[in-house]
Amino acid sequence: MAFTKIEHFEREYIDAHHDSALNVTTGVEDQPIVNPYFVRKRRRTLSTEEYVDGILKGDITILSQAITLIESNNPTHYAQAQEIIERCLPHASRSIRIGITGVPGAGKSTFIEAIGGMVASLRHKLAVLAIDPSSERSGGSILGDKTRMESISSNPDIFIRPSPSAGSLGGVARKTRETIVLCEAAGFDVIFIETVGVGQSETAVHSMVDMFLMLQISGAGDELQGIKRGIMEMADMMVITKADGENIHKAELAKVQYQGALHLFPMPESGWRPKVYTCSSVDKTGLEEVWKGVEEYIEHIEQNGYYAANRNRQNKYWMYESINEVLKSSFYQNPEIEARIADVEARVLDAKLSSFIAAKELLDIYFKEK
Secondary structure, eight states: OOOOHHHHHHHHHHHHTTTSTTOOOOOOOOOOSSOTTOOOOOOOOOOHHHHHHHHHTTOHHHHHHHHHHHHOOOHHHHHHHHHHHHHHGGGOOOSEEEEEEEOTTSOHHHHHHHHHHHHHHTTOOEEEEEEEOBOTTTOSBSSOHHHHOHHHHTOTTEEEEEEEOTTOGGGOOTTHHHHHHHHHHTTOOEEEEEOSSSSTHHHHHHTTOSEEEEEEOTTOTTTTHHHHHHHHHHOSEEEEOOOOGGGHHHHHHHHHHHHHHHTTSOOOTTSOOOEEEEOBTTTTBSHHHHHHHHHHHHHHHHHTTHHHHHHHHHHHHHHHHHHHHHHHHHHHTOHHHHHHHHHHHHHHHTTSSOHHHHHHHHHHHHHHHO
């Protein structure tokens, strides 16, 4: 049996000092890392009735499992998830849905952590749906908002659910709206939806919330002005964050500038002129004023009927979005399409076929199969 140089040296040392107090024992054999007696227990599959009962009782564990079921691409899971959503729907629509966006570095997670604790102290139950960008390798969340919001993650009245965007448009999780329904049925009366940043995701989030809140920082310059214009038109409220220390004066100046810019926009359909606030998530200043502004806005749109009209418009929008999603999935999962699409794509790349004729050819195959 061949030995390495180190093992050979150890053997010579042991033979030379076998009668010495410096004698080195050979030790024991390496033990297996995994306990050989460990048996992984398979999680018991819950029935639809058990899921619904657990959600309505506010069981966070069952709520989390139900959301995982919604996010699954397994056809069996999809069918059960839709049944759960249908059963929970009569118990939903009892919350304030707030979309929170802002440029990267505006402190969205820190702001949510600070104001979330205050909201919970006002006897509200808060659900935070933090939409994370997906890892290209694992497909999972890469920001981990649940670990970043340490001070509120252990609060029993606050539920934090980071969801990977899974490559969907603009980073918006595909099943976020269904998750909102389950959270409302579980008794959460305030829902925060945090987006990954300024981009196309804001349009989708805007179509599922009652209020759109934009975070901004002072001294950001005009580098993002082209993006900010479109997002600012959707904002129902703007908050200048990090208004603490030497930055207070800059934050107040930015507040005046943004308030002036917002007055240049046409009056929104809600009939509410967006306001600008300043706050510090670290010093916990300005948060009460921000939440009071939220309550004033919700009261305003409930009184003028915009709240109900907006919810109805959103329901209609997501009905058509769901149809489009199912049709798209059905097309690409069709066996005949799967068998032909690579060949058609190659002909397009070789300039033997135009994109439009290629699309018509594939659609003709799909509809003939139907």
